[in-house]
Amino acid sequence: MGERLSRLAERTERMTIDISFIVTCFFEILAALPLTMVITVIPLIIGFWIGAVTALIRLYKVRILHRLADFYVSFLRGTPVVLHVLIIYFALPLLIARLSERFGWGIDTASIPILVFVLAAFSLTAGAYMSEIIRSGILSVNQGQLEAAYAVGMSTPQALWRIVLPQAIGVILPNLCNLFIGFLHTSTFAFTVSQMELLGKANVVASVNLKFLEAFIAAALIYWAMTIIAERITAFLEKRITAYNRGGIA
């Protein structure tokens, strides 16, 4: 509460923007970019596999499991991500402590870095969003492709991996890019469990210098630049990956 009061006081007193300080803290905050990338990319990679497995379970309507998968996807997509972070942050240590007690693993939950819980939470979230994207990608591939793969004697995993996936990737690439950008922005929620990613760092820089607006402008510029770079890379990749698939005559 004291911190909030000092912030309010800061807001009422100083009404000019210190441009040179934006530049200074831009580079200071930029040092936190690697952690933001870790919190963004690792959950997407783990989430891709969770998503692929749940998408296949839902597509093949595996008994009982597909209902669980449906609920998992709909529940995580229907609740705020900041709650996923908070729930995992409180629930996972309890769960690990209980399991460790029962099986005598001797794990001290206090020694597990908070980052692990953050990555676990975001991976689960990413899995739910990935599941929908991968499902739409698989459904977009012509059924005949799968049949042709079977006809030449491929097994189902082979057909999915070699025939369906490469074509589906081209279709879902824009969605994957959007998800990356979404998760880049979502990674700011790690700040709520005191991770020193871009926003956490910006907040520290802001509190130390009592210049909140400048620090958040600098952080915003970093996120904006990252987003634009991601969009450019996607546009380039999309051209390459879908090159085989061009319509027209030229």
Next chain:
Amino acid sequence: MGKVFDAALIVEFLPKLLAYLPVTMFILAASLFFGGWLALLIALPRLYHVPILSQLAAVYVSFIRGTPVLIQLFLVFYGLPAFLQLFHLDVSRAHPLFFVIATYSLSSAAFFSETIRAAVGSVDRGQLEAAYAAGLTGRQAFVRIVLPQAAVIAFPNAANSVIGFLKDTSLAFSVGVMDMMGRGQTLVSATAHALEVYIGLAIIYYLVVIVLEKGFALAEKRLQRHERTWASA
């Protein structure tokens, strides 16, 4: 943490949290109202290729879509008082709700303007030409002919965005607003049963999202009742 997990507490917390659902819904409704009008203002210069204004709108949309909403919230909270000071308006002591609604209005406007742009772009050009041929003015043609058709096309996307914004409102507590999430935070400090509170909140958000999804699906069907499909034509 400290205390043992007690599932019965979730049930006990639910009504306390639900009492603040109206605040959450108010933030959402107010932001959508202001955001919707602002979105039209942002989309129009880009649709009609107004020089300078359309470039400004494009930069605005790119910035909002390129930054996390939590950062936008802080930018508005710290920046808006400084900005309005230039016009001799002192809002630094305004209610935090004001800043939250301002943020989500500005944010949703950018997303909706893209939806509007895409939807208007997908209305058959012949419709506009037919409107002109029938003697409608540019304004009439846009409001009476293009916009209603664009609305039907835009609806599913807009509905998805609305659900996204509902989930985003859960960040309002970070500038001290007493919405559902804010009430949850006070329950956490009072009882130290964080997990039960957050699970209760997740259940409520999930139910609200399901109700909204069902409502939007019904509305979509109703909106599209005039659409002729190839099967019925």
